Amino acid sequence: MNHIAGSLEQYSTLIWHWPIAVYLFLAGLSAGAAMTSLMVKWIEGNNKAPWDGLIKAGALLAPLTICLGLFLLIFDLTRPLHFWKLLIHYNFSSVMTLGVLGLFIYTPLSFIYAAIKFKPWLFETGPFAGLLKPFKGIIDSIGDNPAWLERTLFLFAVIIGIYTGFLLSAMYSYPLFNTPLLPILFLASGLSSGVAASILFGLLFFKSEVNQKNAKYLLELDLRVVPMELLLLFALFVGMYFQGGDKTLVAIQALTTGVWAYVFWVGVIGIGIATPLLIAVTALKHHAYRVGYILLNSVVVLVGVVFLRLYILYAGQTFIG
Amino acid sequence: MAKKYAMIHDSNLCIGCQACNVACRSENQLPESVYRLQVWIKPEEYPNGTLGYEYHRQSCVHCENTPCVNVCPTHASFKNEDGIVLVDVDLCVGCLYCVAACPYQARYVDPVTKAPNKCTFCYESRLSRGEEPACVTVCPTEALVFGDLNDPQSKINTVLSERVTYQQKERLGTNPKMFIVPNHKGGIKS
Amino acid sequence: MTQMLSRRGFLKLSSTAAAVAGFSSIPGTLGAMDEVKKQYKGNTKFTPSICEMCTSSCTIEARVEDGKGMFIRGNPKDKSRGGKVCARGSAGFNQLYDPQRLVKPIMRVGERGEGKWKEVSWDEAYAFIAKKLDEIKQKYGAHTVAFTARSGWTKTWFHNLAQAYGSHNLFGHEATCPLAYGMAAKDVYNHGSIGRDFAKAKYIINMGHNVFEGIVISYARAYMDALSHGAKLVTLEPRLSTMAAKSTEWHAIKPGHDLAFVLAFIHTLIHENLYDKKFVEKYCEGFEELKASVEPYTPEKMAVECDIPADTIKRLAREFSKAAPKAVFDYGHRVTFTPQELELRRAMMMVNALVGAVEKEGGYYLGKSADFYNQFIGEGDPKAPKLKKPKIPAYPKVSVPRIDRIGEKDSEFFLASKGAGIVTLIPHAALTELPGVGYKIHGWFIARNNPVMTQSNMENVIKALQAMDLVVVHDIQVSDTAWFADVVLPDTTYLERDEEFTASGSKNPSYGVGRQKVVEPIGDARPGWRVAKELGEKMGLSAYFPYKDIEDYRLQQVGDNIDLLAKLKANGSESFGVPLLLQDKKSVANFVKKFPSAVVHVNEEGTIDFPHKIKLFSPKLEEVSKKGALSYEPYKYKENDELYFINGKSAVRTNGHNGNNLWLNNLLDDAAVWIHPKTAGRLGIKNGDNIEVYNKYSSQKGKALVTKGVREDTVFAYFGFGHVSKELKRAYGKGVNSNALYSPHVSQNCGMNLHIAGVKVKKA
Structure with a gap:
């Protein structure tokens, strides 16, 4: 029988496109960078200015990337001029509302935290010193080591990292999204991207201020998180496979069908996971400090996480059983 | 007392003629490129080797537990007191979370307002005038039955007690208020 | 009073209405008109009327909806249609505001089919047509x-004009669609219309x-009703x-071989004594001739022809006769399946008579x-x-x-009415002098009919149009036929038009x-x-149009029965008396109760x-063409290396x-064209x-739909596709035009086109 019901275009299940994947990546990276910065700062001896380059890199990345992400998010709305309605209407059963509330707290905190780390530049040497002077008193009054602020920031960084996963996993219309492991996977990969970006950023822009010991600490951290991601991905797909029905079908399709299967095996696994592990057991064996390889390692981790977000978003919306 | 509006699509009576599809367009003045309602005719080969067609009504199923309303950050998508899921375009920011979250692909983005929209059981137009939804009004073979589940005397309750029905994707717990009478020829597909 | 909305306000409010999207610059079309000139007023209360999106003429009612558009539904007062309407009916509103619709007369300025037009006034158009008609x-x-003219209303106006002008060559579309079953009814039952319960x-x-x-x-609902009540429905169709x-x-069933099945079916009824002897003896004549004529058509022999196993034929005949009189052998509607259409439909109708399922509940009845x-009321x-x-x-x-030659003593088409005629002969008669006619057709006045699209062999029809001295088309759009016309007159859509009252009857008379x-x-x-009236007046024929307007015409129709007029306008329809089935005791008793004088009958x-x-045997057909008895004549529809090509209707077009x-x-x-895997x-x-x-007739490009829902030796397409008028911009050139592939065949005795052809298919 011919199809006589009219165009099927509106039934495409591909609703969210690359800006959302990039937002998910940037939000995770922001959260990861904030955590990275705090973890390095919490290492004994790192709690006073001049701040380690890695602390500064993470502190700067966190607010910048979340803002960039939110920009993308707003302009990806079909009614971007109405975005402010998100800020005054809340639905507490919606992960998006919860995310908005989380970002309400997380974003300003990340700015204050960065301001503390860049006090001299902001208020004395930088081009905006004159403009920002009135705020100096506030930042000064917070002090260099505000435990409440740092703990809250860390907590909300974790929340933001996880929320990006829940945003997708709350939808049972898509089997690949609707899995309890997705938020953890996103948190882990967010942390890994935060670490990588901090190293990359620190070594590129604050190289002289980076303590080799701190860099090694982060590399070790990354080396633990990356295999963790592999484990989570493994558990996610195997778990889906054993759930039966649509889930089984989607798990198989997503790993074997079309361009997204290539993205997964080459981009996510090959570039994002295998390459860093390979670098770790070869070039950076026994914690060798080879800046070139460390930078390469960071780049492949970041590229891998971008692929992961793209893969999950697109494969999730493509394979629905 | 609040109403609980629901619909039955009897695929034995349905002939896939699209009268509902066009009546909906006419009543709701839909933009040319989008549909609130289509009937998909799918060829089927039954286990005994015979051939036939299955008729699927593609539209909002008006869930009791509404994924679309749950995910909407601004309450632009809401369920009204009569159990009908509606969109308040004014509140909508266009995040399309509802479009993505709907397991029934019932929502489209209106090319004019850019906000998602969907079947409303003709709530704004016809129900308020005491009329049935346009699709029900025109259906040549009376494959659609509409009514209030809270009214024990309603035709829909009578029909529900007489015919075997199922709801699509019941396992998701959405509890749609669209009941399907399966084609006698084939097995029940949910 | 009903509320009126201005069209401009209406359009403003329905800015998203697809109907007004896009503009057409063709002279005379709605899209080419000044917005200011598009005057529009609408009724916001439901007005009962009749649909014209196809020819089924279902009862509808429509209203303009405040600030939104129009809603069309079935007329709920019509019980047989239950207030329902199909997709085409619902889409009527869209036709009204189609920018591609014609709203001013246009005249050809280039060659026929070149698509060059100029807008003219009605006066100019009338003057041109009148002059040309006079010349001819x-x-x-x-x-x-x-x-x-299209069946019904359109015929009333234009057939009147034709005869006043002096032409008796009047036609409807019938010979391309339903004619043969009406002829069969007239022959077998001596009755114009046979109802099916x-x-x-x-x-x-x-x-x-x-x-x-x-x-x-009404048919769709009745069929579904039967199915819902557990009736057995057997369909024999190639797809x-x-x-x-x-x-x-x-x-x-094998395309074109339906008659073989029906003859074997009748053979079984007679040979297994499954027919209603009492009924046949009392009410039928020609049984012996029928028996003799079907003698050779055993199920075993016919099975080879129609591809239905002999056992199945026999089983179906037995089951059918057992279910009688609540049994209907549906004689169909579009009757272009075989060159032996008249035999086929007569045979089908005889089945119901043989099992005595006539004028009884669940069988046939006479309209x-x-x-x-x-005649039954005293x-x-x-x-x-x-x-x-x-x-x-x-x-x-x-x-x-x-x-x-209808009206001549020896006309093979004597069963067709003069209003229907054998329209399929026009292209032939324009190109050659037909035997026993003595002249060629030189002009064609076509109201709301589209022979280029609907007659078999488009090329032949176009050739005929090209050969004519005058082609006039009255239609709502530049149809495929209008594309080749000299003058195209813009018709109103059915939502803008009043028509004459009608009278018909199913189980009792209705209006x-x-x-x-x-x-x-x-x-x-x-x-x-x-x-018709204005053109007639222009031609000096005013006396043939003694009505001021349609309202006046209707008043003359009802005479002093103003009550009927009021009821028809308010309700859309009206019936008289009680349903009557002559062979049903209860119904007859009811009838006598209502009309005591009927008791004498x-x-x-x-x-x-x-x-x-x-x-069951037709002396007149025997006399005219030796076809009084039923016979089966094998016909070569296709070459061995060809596939059968058949067509059918889609629910939406x-x-x-x-x-x-x-x-x-x-x-x-x-x-897409159906083809077996x-x-x-x-x-x-x-x-x-x-x-x-x-x-050999045409080559049509389209898409393939690979499906098991069609015989291996057959390809199927919906018809009404592959339009050739470039003014039908959305439909132009899309899909396979089935009529282009058919031969210009005109069947003996019924004049039907034949909708089966041999084709080859290849990847394009």
Whole structure:
């Protein structure tokens, strides 16, 4: 029988496109960078200015990337001029509302935290010193080591990292999204991207201020998180496979069908996971400090996480059983 | 007392003629490129080797537990007191979370307002005038039955007690208020 | 008072209405008009009327909805249609505001079919047509202009004009669609219309009467009613139509071989003594001739022909006779399946007579027009009113035969009415002098008909149009036929038009309002009654149009029965008396209760005898063409290396008429051709491939739909696709035009086209 019901275009299940994947990546990276910065700062001896380059890199990345992400998010709305309605209407059963509330707290905190780390530049040497002077008193009054602020920031960084996963996993219309492991996977990969970006950023822009010991600490951290991601991905797909029905079908399709299967095996696994592990057991064996390889390692981790977000978003919306 | 509006699509009576599809367009003045309602005719080969067609009504199923309303950050998508899921375009920011979250692909983005929209059981137009939804009004073979589940005397309750029905994707717990009478020829597909 | 909305306000409020999207610059179209000139007023209360999106003429009602558009539904007062309407009916509003619709007269300035037009006033158009008609009259005689009009209303106006002008060559579309079954009814039952009580039937045999796609609302509902009550439905059709899919049994019969099946079916009924002897003896004549004529057609022999196993044929005959009288052998609607159409339909109709399922619940019944009904009512009881016609002078006598020779003593088409005629002969008669006719057709006046699209062999039709001295088309759009016309006159859509009242009858006499306008005509479109009258006046024929306007005409129709007029306008329809089934005791008792004088007609069994014998053998057909008995003549439809090509109706687009409707075109704009997986595999064709369907007549490009729902030796396409008028912008050139692939065949005795051809298919 011919199809006589009219165009099927509106039934495409591909609703969210690359800006959302990039937002998910940037939000995770922001959260990861904030955590990275705090973890390095919490290492004994790192709690006073001049701040380690890695602390500064993470502190700067966190607010910048979340803002960039939110920009993308707003302009990806079909009614971007109405975005402010998100800020005054809340639905507490919606992960998006919860995310908005989380970002309400997380974003300003990340700015204050960065301001503390860049006090001299902001208020004395930088081009905006004159403009920002009135705020100096506030930042000064917070002090260099505000435990409440740092703990809250860390907590909300974790929340933001996880929320990006829940945003997708709350939808049972898509089997690949609707899995309890997705938020953890996103948190882990967010942390890994935060670490990588901090190293990359620190070594590129604050190289002289980076303590080799701190860099090694982060590399070790990354080396633990990356295999963790592999484990989570493994558990996610195997778990889906054993759930039966649509889930089984989607798990198989997503790993074997079309361009997204290539993205997964080459981009996510090959570039994002295998390459860093390979670098770790070869070039950076026994914690060798080879800046070139460390930078390469960071780049492949970041590229891998971008692929992961793209893969999950697109494969999730493509394979629905 | 609040109403609980629901619909039955009897695929034995349905002939896939699209009268509902066009009546909906006419009543709701839909933009040319989008549909609130289509009937998909799918060829089927039954286990005994015979051939036939299955008729699927593609539209909002008006869930009791509404994924679309749950995910909407601004309450632009809401369920009204009569159990009908509606969109308040004014509140909508266009995040399309509802479009993505709907397991029934019932929502489209209106090319004019850019906000998602969907079947409303003709709530704004016809129900308020005491009329049935346009699709029900025109259906040549009376494959659609509409009514209030809270009214024990309603035709829909009578029909529900007489015919075997199922709801699509019941396992998701959405509890749609669209009941399907399966084609006698084939097995029940949910 | 009803509230009126201005069109401009209406449009402003419905800014998203697809109907006004896009503009057309073709002279005379709605899209080319000044916004200011588009005056529009609409009724916001439901107005009962009749649909015209296809020819089924279902009862509807429509209203303009405040600030939104228009809603069309079935007329709920019509019980047989239950207030329902199909997709095409719902899309009527879209036709009204189609920017591609014609709203001013246009005249050709280039060659025919070149598409160069100029806008003219009605006066100019009338003057041109009148002058040309006069020229033809002087040169060849008025009878050399053929007038074709759509069934019903359109015929009333234009056939009147034709005869006043002096032409007796009047035609409808019938010979391309339903004619043969009407002829068969006249021959077998001596009656113009045979009803089928599908709803009450327990057993129905359907041979390609696909009312679930070629939707007639009342039939679709009645069939569904029967199915819901557990009736057995057996469909014999080469493809899996919706009807076939809903059936209890579907048998993919070989295209063109239906008659073989029916003859074997009758053979079984007679040879196994399954027929109703009492009924046949009392009410039928010619049984012995029938018995003798079907003698050779054993199920075993015919099985080879029609591809239905002999056992199946016999089983179905046994089951059918067991279910009788609640049994209907559906005689179909579009009757273009075989060159032996008249035999086929007569044979089908004889089946019901053989099992005595006539004028009984769940079987056939004779349509009860006022005249037929009134004959059973005696003095003293009220009789069903008859609609009158305005008094007009006698038409000029024409001394030569019509091109189909209807009215001549030896005409093979004697069973066709003069209003239907054999329209399929026009292209032939324009190109050659037909035997026994003595002249060629030189002009064609076509009202609301599209022969380029609907007659078999498009090339032949176009060639005929090109050869004519004058081609005039009255239509709402530049149809494929209008594309080749000299003048195109813009018709109103049915939502803008009042029509004459109608009288008909199913189980009792009924009357219809015809059409009532819901909105005022847009632009300068004019309805048929007005065009015929105005043109007639221009030609000095005012005496033949003794009515001021349609309202006046209707008043003359009802005479002093103002009550009927009021009821028809308010309700859309009206019936008289009680349903009557002559062979049903209860019904007859009811009838006598209502009309006591009828008691004299009741026989000893409490029923009423048929006023005429049912003819199982036709002396007149025997006399004219030796076809009194049933016979089967094998016909070569295709070469051995060809496939059968057949067509059918889709539920969302019908015929040549509504394919360009935006809403409907969006539902289905390039109907893919059905081809069996094995055949497709052999030809290297995959689902969705571009293909070419070709034979000696045409080569058509389309898409392939690979499906098991069609016989291996057959390809199927919906018709009404592959339009050739470039003014039908949405539908132009999309899909396979099935009529282009058919031969210009005109069947013996019934004049039907033949909708089966041999084709080859290849990947394009």
